[in-house]
Amino acid sequence: MFDFINHHYIEVIPYLVDGLKYTLIITFVGVFLGFLVGAGAGLARLSKNKFIYMLATIYVEVVRGTPILAQILLLYMGISDLFGINLDKVVASIIAIALNAGAYIAEIVRGSVQSIDKGQSEAGRSLGLSKTQTMRYIIWPQAIKRMIPPLGNQFIISLKDTSLFSVIAVTEILYMGRQYISSTFTYFETYVMICIFYLIITIPSMIILRKIERRLDV
Known part of the structure; x- marks a missing residue:
């Protein structure tokens, strides 16, 4: 009986490997775009322009105040229903991750920049640098170092959020695991292996992040 149950741990692996490809694509591309956003x-x-500040604040608060599952359904199904646009499910997932991660990264960026001593900005201006040059050459390099730990955490959160996209049939890890379950009814073994696959990605990511933090002395 044990041997019969145990072989499913191995047989489900090819399904999860297929799903791993889309999990990584959506996470890496989505978080990269999310960082830009x-x-x-x-x-x-941080802008003194009230209109720009208001637009950014509305975006951040709306996205942070709604669940990512609702966001992906709105993107994939709502936009299609309203405008008749057949958005590819992987593209919709990348956009959802980018917009969702972007809202949280916006606060990471804002907090990191504000944490730099104001004397740094004043020193840059006293050297004849413009406000933009001061930000680029003095403030931003220091802020980037302080962003690394929370950005790493956001990457891991976004990675785990991709499991929600199985609701629109994106063939990521969880979806492929459920496909295996539908034909074998091996719930325990499959979900154990799904968790292991996520740990295989997240644990090395956390180790790499800690090494970067120590090297940069964050």
């Missing part, structure tokens, strides 16, 4: 929104949240 978040950097822009975070700096906009």
Whole structure:
């Protein structure tokens, strides 16, 4: 009986490997785009222009205040229903991760920049640098170091969030595991292996993150 149960731990692996590809693509591309969006929104949240500040604040608060599952359903099904656009499910997932991660990264960027001593900015201006040059050459390099730990955490959160995209049939790890379950009814073994696959990604990511933190002395 044990041998019969145990072989499913091995047989489910090819299914999960197939799903791993889309999990990683959605996570890496989504978080990269999310960083670009978040950097822009975070700096906009520091702007003295009230309109720019308001737009960035609305984006951050709306996205942070709604669940990512609702966001992906709105993107994939809501937009299709409203505008008749057949958005690819993987593209929709990447956009959802980018927008969701971007809202949280915006606060990471804002907080990191604000944490730099104001004397640094004043020193840059006294050297004849413009506000943009001061941000680029003095403030931003220091802020980036402080962003690394929370950005690493956001990467792991976004990675785990991809499991929610099985609701629109994105063939990521959880979806492929459920496909195996539908034909074998081996719930325990399959979900154990799904958790192991996520740990295989997240644990090395955390180790690499800690090494980067120590090297940069964050």
